[in-house]
Amino acid sequence: MAKPPEFIDEVLPAADAAVLATVTRIVEQSPQQTFERSLETSRPTTAAKQLVELEVTKVLFGELAKTGAKVQVIKPEGAYALREGNKGPFVLGKTDAGVEILGRYGPDTWPEAAVKQAAAALGKR
Amino acid sequence: MDNAPNPVAVTEFIDRGPHHALERQPMRIADSRIRSFVEAQRATTAPKITDGNVLDLLAAVGDGARGTAERVKAELTKPGITRAQQFELARSGLTSSERSDLGQLLDRSGFAMDPGAKNFLEALVGRAPLQETFGPLTVTGDQRNGIAGVARPGETIEAINLSTAPAGRLHLADTMVIGTADASGKFLGTMPDVKEGDMIRLRARAADGSTGDWITVQAKGIEARDTRNAVVNLERIDLAAGADGITVTHNTKRPLSEPGAQLRFVNARTGEKVDVTATDVGSLPAGLKLPGKAGDEFKVSVSDGRNNVDHSAVTGTLKVPGGTGGITGVDLPDPKMHKDEMNADGTPKFKLERFTGPLFLNEPTPGDVRQGAIGNCYFPAALASVAHINPQAIKDMVKQNADGTYTVRFYERGNRSRPVDIKLDADLYVRSWGGPIYGSSLGGSTSKESMELWYPLIEKAYAQWKGSYDAIGNGGSAGQVMSEVLGRSQGYEWVSAGSEQRLFDRIKTDIARGVPLAAGTHGSDQASLYTNTGVYANHAYSVLGVEEKNGEKFVKLRNPWGQSEAGNDGKNDGFFSLPMKDFTKLYSSLYVLN
Numbered sequence: 001m002a003k004p005p006e007f008i009d010e011v012l013p014a015a016d017a018a019v020l021a022t023v024t025r026i027v028e029q030s031p032q033q034t035f036e037r038s039l040e041t042s043r044p045t046t047a048a049k050q051l052v053e054l055e056v057t058k059v060l061f062g063e064l065a066k067t068g069a070k071v072q073v074i075k076p077e078g079a080y081a082l083r084e085g086n087k088g089p090f091v092l093g094k095t096d097a098g099v100e101i102l103g104r105y106g107p108d109t110w111p112e113a114a115v116k117q118a119a120a121a122l123g124k125r
Numbered sequence: 126m127d128n129a130p131n132p133v134a135v136t137e138f139i140d141r142g143p144h145h146a147l148e149r150q151p152m153r154i155a156d157s158r159i160r161s162f163v164e165a166q167r168a169t170t171a172p173k174i175t176d177g178n179v180l181d182l183l184a185a186v187g188d189g190a191r192g193t194a195e196r197v198k199a200e201l202t203k204p205g206i207t208r209a210q211q212f213e214l215a216r217s218g219l220t221s222s223e224r225s226d227l228g229q230l231l232d233r234s235g236f237a238m239d240p241g242a243k244n245f246l247e248a249l250v251g252r253a254p255l256q257e258t259f260g261p262l263t264v265t266g267d268q269r270n271g272i273a274g275v276a277r278p279g280e281t282i283e284a285i286n287l288s289t290a291p292a293g294r295l296h297l298a299d300t301m302v303i304g305t306a307d308a309s310g311k312f313l314g315t316m317p318d319v320k321e322g323d324m325i326r327l328r329a330r331a332a333d334g335s336t337g338d339w340i341t342v343q344a345k346g347i348e349a350r351d352t353r354n355a356v357v358n359l360e361r362i363d364l365a366a367g368a369d370g371i372t373v374t375h376n377t378k379r380p381l382s383e384p385g386a387q388l389r390f391v392n393a394r395t396g397e398k399v400d401v402t403a404t405d406v407g408s409l410p411a412g413l414k415l416p417g418k419a420g421d422e423f424k425v426s427v428s429d430g431r432n433n434v435d436h437s438a439v440t441g442t443l444k445v446p447g448g449t450g451g452i453t454g455v456d457l458p459d460p461k462m463h464k465d466e467m468n469a470d471g472t473p474k475f476k477l478e479r480f481t482g483p484l485f486l487n488e489p490t491p492g493d494v495r496q497g498a499i500g501n502c503y504f505p506a507a508l509a510s511v512a513h514i515n516p517q518a519i520k521d522m523v524k525q526n527a528d529g530t531y532t533v534r535f536y537e538r539g540n541r542s543r544p545v546d547i548k549l550d551a552d553l554y555v556r557s558w559g560g561p562i563y564g565s566s567l568g569g570s571t572s573k574e575s576m577e578l579w580y581p582l583i584e585k586a587y588a589q590w591k592g593s594y595d596a597i598g599n600g601g602s603a604g605q606v607m608s609e610v611l612g613r614s615q616g617y618e619w620v621s622a623g624s625e626q627r628l629f630d631r632i633k634t635d636i637a638r639g640v641p642l643a644a645g646t647h648g649s650d651q652a653s654l655y656t657n658t659g660v661y662a663n664h665a666y667s668v669l670g671v672e673e674k675n676g677e678k679f680v681k682l683r684n685p686w687g688q689s690e691a692g693n694d695g696k697n698d699g700f701f702s703l704p705m706k707d708f709t710k711l712y713s714s715l716y717v718l719n
Contacts, residue, residue, distance in 0.1 A: 002502040002664035004686040013299040034650045039617055039714055041645040041665040042500040043600035047652035079663065081653035088657065094334075108656055108689070111697075123301035123317075 002042045002079065005109045008118045011102050015091045015124075017062025018115050021054035021107075022087040027072055032081075047081040049074065054090060060116055061124040064092055064099055074100045082106060089115045152229040155222045158185035158194055163234065172236045176261035177338060179242035182230075183215035186223040186249065207265060208241075208257045208275065215249060224250050241277075257310075262329040262337055267346025271315040272325065276306040280329040280337075282314055287341070287407055288323040288383045288429075291358045296379050297326070297406055319344050322351030322431060324383045341384060341405065354432035355386035355403075357440050359425060360557035362409070364445045365472065366419035371445055373413040376474070377557070380407025386427050389436045390415050390443075393422040421445045446476065454479075454529040457550045460588040463499055463598040466554070466562065475562050477552040482576040484531070486569060489519040491667055492698065494580045495687040497563035499598040503645075504587060505564060505685035506665035507606035507716075508580060510641040513669050513683075518611055523579055523586075531578075533586035539608030539615060539718075547586040551578060554594075563594060567687045567698075603643035603665045604716030611641070611718060618715045620644070625705040628715065629678045633671045635717060642668035643716040644682070644708075659691030659701070660711045668715065669700075678705040 012018075028051035035045050053072050056065045065071040073092060075082050088107025092099050103109030110118075119125070154160040162181055166172035174182070184198035197218070201211050228250045230236070231243070238246075241261065247253035257275075262282065264274040276282060283300035290299075303314025306329070319325065323344040329337045361381040365372045373390075375381055382388060386403040397416050401409060415423060423443045426436040462473045486493075491509035496502055512519050523533045530550050537543040553561045559572065564584040566577040587606075588594045608615040620628065635642055645665050647654065652662040660666075667683040679702040684690055690701035703711075 002661055003498055003500055004496055005689065006498075013296050032650055035648045037619075037713065038648065039602045039604065039645065039716070040503065040600045041506075041603070041663055042502045042598075043648065043663060044500065045649040045663065047649045047662070079649065079652065079661070080656055082656055083653045086656045105661065106656065108659075108661070122295070122299060125302070 003104065005104050008110050008114055009121070011091065012115070012118045012122060012124070014093055015062070015102055016094045016099075017064035017092045018060040018119060018124075019054070019056045019062075019065055019090055019092065020058040020060065020088070020112060021056045021065075021090050023052050023082050023084055024055045024070060025053040026082065026084060027051040027053055030077070046077045047079065049077045050082055051075075052082050057087075060089065060112070061119045062092070064094070071099065074098050075106060076100055078104060080105045080108065088112070091115060152233045154226050154229065156185055156226050158188075159223065159226045159230070163230070166234075166236060172234070174230070174236050174238040174242045174246070176239045176241045179239070179245050180211070182227070183211060183245065186220075186227070187215040187218040189218040189220075206263075208263070209255065212245065212248060212255045215245070219249060262327060262340055264327065264340065264342045268319065268325075268342075268344045269346040271313050272303060272319075272327070272342075273311070273313045275310045276312060276329040276337075277331065278306050278310050280306045280331055282306065282312050282327060282329055283336075284314070284316055284325055284327045286316060286319060286323055287326050287380060288320075288353060288355065289318060291361075291380050291382050291407060292356045300326075300328070303327075319347065320351070320353045321345065321348040322353060322429060324385070351429070351431045353429075354438075355383045355427045355429035357382040357386065357388055357425060357427040359441045359443055362425075362443060363476075364415070364423070364443055366417070366421075366445050369414065371415040371417045371421070371423075373409055373415055375408045381409070382407050382427055383429065386429055389426045389428075391424045391426075392417045393424055393442070395421075417445060419445050455550060456552070457530060457548065459550075459552050460585065461593040461595065462554055463594045465598075466594075473554065475554045475556065478555045478559070478573050480551040480553050480561075480573045480576060480578055480581070482570075482572075482574060482578050484523065484525055484578050484582070485520065486566075486577040489516040489579060491669065491683050492568055492687070492700070493566050493577060494685060495565045495567045496685040497561060497565060497584075499563050499594060500600060501564075501584075501598050502685050503601040503603040503643075503665040504584060504597060504606050505580070506643045506667050506683075507603040507610065507641070508583060509683055509685060510603070510643045510667040510669075511607060511610055513667060514636070514639050514641040515611070519579060519583075522610060523583055531582050531586075533583050535587070535590060535609045536612035537609070539605075539611070539613055541612035544612075545590060547590050549582065549586050549589055551582060553581055553585065563588075602716065603645065604718070607641050607643065607716065607718055613718045616717045616719050618717065620709055620712045620715055622709050625678060625709055628709065629671050629680070629705055632668060632680060632715075636668075636670045640718050644668050644712045645714045645716070646711055647713045654711065658707070658711060659689070660703070660707075661689070666712075671705075672702060674702075679703060680705055680708045682708075 030048040032048040089112045091102045093102045180201050184194040187197040188194040227246050244256050248255040262276045282304050284303045285300045304312040306312045326341045328339050358381045361377050363374045363376045382403040384405045388401050390399045424439045426439045428434050466474045489512040491513045494505045494509040496505040533547045535545045564581045588597050591597050604615040649663050655662045669681040672679050684699040687699045
């Protein structure tokens, strides 16, 4: 579903951390359903869940990971998928299943500056 | 002290080690309050003496000369009391019988115990000195120089100002770290913008991430008097008319006022008043009802008990949906929201507001169009393409009527002999802060008084024609929409690698001929192609033309979100140029009109 990214101030309050990171490994890839080629866009289809390893290059706020650390996080089923080498700001939240990437498009959801600005406004550090 | 004359056996299991079965060993508890405590714990699945419930035991042994156990408990929990003072209260009323009871609790109950609670009991029976720096989190003194207190050494202290949070976008757990308890358990933290009388909610977080119970303190010692009244966020209150009055619900997990605030609802039609007290999480009492009917308006005021106690200052007005009052002009039926925005009972989660801005601020352009929170990218992409090629067609398709309503014309199956006129009003579903939740206009305000209306009204008319926002919000074809807007038949071309030159020529020719174009990307199963490219899967884009730079061919595109684009031109307005080789890789289809 090609909806626009969520408003960051509606997501960030629930976040436990935000980091700049690079995807170093796809640890687990759930089965991906394939769809017939279609002239329609914004169809209610999704990219499968993944478990990925991130190498943190900078911590924007939170204590889920330190700079230089490698952490495994869940890319939930949704509108995007990750591959090795993808990078950018990852906003993270703790769930019962583990640490999950927040934001409808993962590292392409919000620019780093927007994450930092919203975090500062919320007093997150 | 207790009047129960005879100890009563309370049988417990005790663990004698790995080679012994659990055995029942009697405890002979003399004090009836301690016995009640033990029995209550045994009734739970995981009996535990915690830093919280140990105060019941301290109250049980501290009663006597200082009054009843209830009175002692009130003293034990008064703000600012130290752990040593709590211990002294308990010790001063302790009898030898009660000391024996506590000893049995320690030795035979088998109950789990928080370290601080255990130390209290051990200190009372003389087995250990009192350690003054155990938790739970306690705030001491006033807040003149910050928020001070004690917690377990190393714990971080998180806090949120519940008096200011309702005016912002904070949830109850959106705390800030104000300090860390030192080796002796003491901490001192500061928060910005804390004023006298503010309600501060705090909790301690251990190194393993676990958190303790919330406590709430009212800031004191900062100013001579409390001058900041409580606030109430009316956007977080929904009213719904029913057979037994008006149901009042808190529509978000964010607090709507501070704990203990007095809210007054006055029915503007009948003058009836209802006063309620905000709960300890800044919400409304469950099951709150107001006397009234659909269309009534309620004036809402709030007091913290010190300011605005006469409720003369009104925060604002809430209107009960339905009825005939409130909306000026003709009120036409509105398309239902997308199912994602509907409650289980079929009512919408968002309210409608009448927009009164201009239909056109100036000539329609692609940059006017902004997709809302709905899966209909094909629709704004198509409308932006038409606005790019033929802005007059946009001006011709939507007209304002003499009665203040609007009429939007589509063509069924792209056939100009089959026009479909949709009459609608300018009521749009809005977010809590007022902006439209679905399509809106860029380039100006999104306020209901001044937002340019042509795009959101055409989108609403399309939803009305097709049945609802749900009917148009689960995918579709940009080609079909361009056909239905202009009354021309549609065509398409699958995009494939190696077709760069042919596609470049086709786009150049069609744009020059006044043919609107759009393009779609591959589906979600190929989503990994897209991350970090600035282009998104399962998405439609307006195709605005082609260009050549330094011998390289580009296609000019626009993301209907009005943001998020390939490359970095410093604008992030959705407009971007993409090399043709990337276009043929990332895009699946090109929509054209014949």
